[in-house]
Amino acid sequence: MIRFKNKESLIFKLFTLSYIIIYLNTSLKLGYNSAAEGYGPGIFPIIISLCFFFLFLFSCILKNKKKETLNADQELKKNDYAKFFSIIIFPLFFINFLGIYIYLAIVLCYFNFKYSISFKVSLVFTTIVLFSIFFLSKLIKLSLPIGIF
């Protein structure tokens, strides 16, 4: 359990560090002006990336002194992750082919996995039709602010 937490926090740290390195590297390539002209567009990102880096370094050093543990109920199952990513994230790559409604139908089916297929289908259909009528229809968007009253 604790090992999982360590792995997760290690991934998190690596992600942060790589982000800082890329950010600092890109900000160093930005243009600079003279002091009288306010140093140019690179000054602010450089200050941020340096502060960010030192704070991160400081947090890594401090972290070693304290050992953080994770409660059993906080632990995520790999199965849940895999299901979630394959159903929510993977279809997004094909959204142009699937369309937003099919994508939402898949997501809704996943969220309502506890119900029977007929109930699931009717629930998904009703939700999507209602959402479409109330929130995506141009009519309601235009009529709400001035038209009704």
Add this chain to the structure above:
Amino acid sequence: MIDLLFGNINLYLIVIISLGVFYGMITAALPGITITTSMAILLPFTFYMDSLASFALLLGVFTGGMSGGAISAILINIPGNPAAILTNKTGYKFTLIGKAHYALGLAQIASVIGCFLGWIILFFVSLELSKFAIKFGAVEQCTLVFAGLCLVALMTEGSPLKAYISLFFGLSLSTVGLDPISATPRFDYGKVYLQAGISFIPIMIGMFALPCILDNLFKKQNEILLNVSTGIKSCLVGYLEALKQIFLRSKINTIISSCIGIIIGAIPGTGSIIAATISYNVAERIEKSNNQNQIDSQLVIAPEASNSSMTGGALIPTLTLGIPGDGITAVLLGALMIHGLTPGPLFITSNAEMYFGILGVFLIGIIILAIQSVLLLPFFMQAIRIPNRYLMPLIFVFCVLGTFALRNSIMDIWVMLIFGFLAFFMIRNGFPILPLLLALILGDIFEQQFRMSLIISLGDPFIFFKKPISQAILAILFLFLIYKLFMKFKDNFAKN
């Protein structure tokens, strides 16, 4: 003055505020959905309204949400929002002895009074502050934003170091796109989407809503069982009893708790939990009665009055200085920015009509809250039975469609999802998300004023220590830092 306050109010706005209060109360009453989440979901839909109507809707949600959290806290022993944790502590005791309606009455009446006192203070203080804020130039504004962001990171619950890391991450994201002074493209990596900068709305929706959905998805939930009468008659009887209690025996407690809420709310980064905790502790110390019922009544009134009066307090720095105190006011600030209004010290002077309109809709919102909390309470009591497994899919669909409806862009959905997951892991690893979001919203103004200050001073970085107002702001920040360090040492000393 009345013309200014209510000049823009029409039937349409009243309906919008009513819907906002209703939505705020119902979502706050449902365990697992915070006010910030419910407001973030609504944010894209306000895009299609005019600026005052969108603010009226969100302000209604804010007002309703602060009082709605008490319903589930009292009835089912689960606080609807974090601010209701202390109401839950004593409020549920009343349900166990069959006096749930009385406790609900206490909480709702205290909320309405707290909101009203918050409004009065907001009305008088913000006008005076705005007169002073006219003196703010680029240097002062830059120092103010810097101090506000630092205070938020410093006062946020958890490790301040992690809060600062989150803050700088937010600031780094705000630099993506065109530089605010010379319009030089930065960090866009040749992508058209990034050239306009990262929009904070999909990020806000993702970061506030997705962790809540994921949390509920991965956790096993128990069904909510409720054995309290939901008839209007029993609610009214409880209300009358509560009304007598507040006006005969708890006047001072209500006023003190409201004042605590207003003061705490005006300090960026503190939030409603701190306000509720302080007022709860103060009420516990002040109450000298031996009657347990009287003590418990005071302990329901105190946190509810303070977390509701906080709405007025939190709006003071948001409207007068452009510094949002918490996630809720950050969403409100986002709504202002969507409609092209620039928050900051000059907001009130340059948008006086809008400002008075906001005060007007806030007051109407309080009146509607008072009416709805009496008449619709039976309905809210029924609504909290809805299990989260029905609500979370709907929230997710709201998030996706709301994000997509903003610019009809699939990239926005990607941004919403990526930052939602990031927020989920940030929260798990102890990194608060509020500093990141505030830095993202205020980063642009911060950089603009920072660069302007450097240009004005011909590149002198010590300009921020030379102006009297900026010196005073930095001194206040320094005092807070000392206070926080002192409290930490005191805690460590007590532990050892």
